[in-house]
Amino acid sequence: MNVSTRRIFTKVGKPYNIIIVRSLSKETLSQWWCKLTNQKPNRKTFRSDIYGQEPYESNYKSSEKISFPAYCLLSVPICTFLLGTWQVRRLKWKTDLVERLKKRTSHEPFELPENLEDLETKEYYPIRVRGTFLYDKEFMAANRSLIKDGKPSDANFSFGSRSKRGYHIITPFKLADRDLTILVNRGWIPKTLKNSPQRYQSEVEDEQEIVGILRMSERRPSFVPKNRPHHNMWYYRDVYEMAEKADTSPIYLEMSTDNNLNQYPISGQTRVELRNDHLNYLLTWYCLSGATAYMWYWKFIKRIPLTH
Numbered sequence: 001m002n003v004s005t006r007r008i009f010t011k012v013g014k015p016y017n018i019i020i021v022r023s024l025s026k027e028t029l030s031q032w033w034c035k036l037t038n039q040k041p042n043r044k045t046f047r048s049d050i051y052g053q054e055p056y057e058s059n060y061k062s063s064e065k066i067s068f069p070a071y072c073l074l075s076v077p078i079c080t081f082l083l084g085t086w087q088v089r090r091l092k093w094k095t096d097l098v099e100r101l102k103k104r105t106s107h108e109p110f111e112l113p114e115n116l117e118d119l120e121t122k123e124y125y126p127i128r129v130r131g132t133f134l135y136d137k138e139f140m141a142a143n144r145s146l147i148k149d150g151k152p153s154d155a156n157f158s159f160g161s162r163s164k165r166g167y168h169i170i171t172p173f174k175l176a177d178r179d180l181t182i183l184v185n186r187g188w189i190p191k192t193l194k195n196s197p198q199r200y201q202s203e204v205e206d207e208q209e210i211v212g213i214l215r216m217s218e219r220r221p222s223f224v225p226k227n228r229p230h231h232n233m234w235y236y237r238d239v240y241e242m243a244e245k246a247d248t249s250p251i252y253l254e255m256s257t258d259n260n261l262n263q264y265p266i267s268g269q270t271r272v273e274l275r276n277d278h279l280n281y282l283l284t285w286y287c288l289s290g291a292t293a294y295m296w297y298w299k300f301i302k303r304i305p306l307t308h
Helices: 026-037 068-073 075-105 116-121 159-164 239-246 278-301
Strands: 007-011 018-022 044-046 056-058 126-133 139-145 165-175 181-190 208-215 252-255
Touching: 068 075, 068 278, 075 278, 126 181, 139 239, 165 239, 181 208, 181 239, 239 252
Parallel strands: 181 252
Antiparallel strands: 007 018, 044 056, 126 165, 126 208, 139 165, 165 181, 208 252
């Protein structure tokens, strides 16, 4: 290999005193280092780019074994691959769950069973009951989104979505065929109708038959404050606390939609669509696994530096 030599002329002291300095190439430095350390030069020459300009050298030994820290780094692509595979299972689980919820909500309505313990396996199933509403005991759950076709209308947050936040009207319902009072979520109203006479126009004093989706209590989400029943502030659905406040049985129905969006409250506030980001997660983990595996291969198997 031809080693280019340059001469640098530097004036020192008088103008006629010239020091000639020979610049050393990478190969010359490598040879000197092997002499000082008594090592045999075992090198490979690689092209720095596709045009073959400025060849550089790798001081990796082809017979060098992969170290323990290198094997530890191999755990990164392995773990990210396992996480991606786990997200595949999560995606299938979430998709099946949404399908099951849709099948349940579209099922033919059941009659309220005599044994109320049977309701534990009937969540999201429609229940048919007959009776009268006790409007004097109703209360409101604040800061609720309007649900349309099983999905929140403000799922994609924007500044204009605040107008779609409102209240759920929860009214005790006295059954006609037995001495039992349950809770019924009659629907959603906007904040502007909280004290407006318009929300009372849909009240029916006579006995009526309704169909509602059975819902159970939900766990308090993280970072969500506890309910304050004495101040009528409900941040999440706790059927037992609501039943205690309204003096009813802990049975909670969400009225099915009547397709009349011009009348308040708007029924059909059962959320069926669940957040499902598992496809994005699995793509992220698999891409990270592939990228780190490629880097590990070229660093420790091909013995080519990632940067030079």
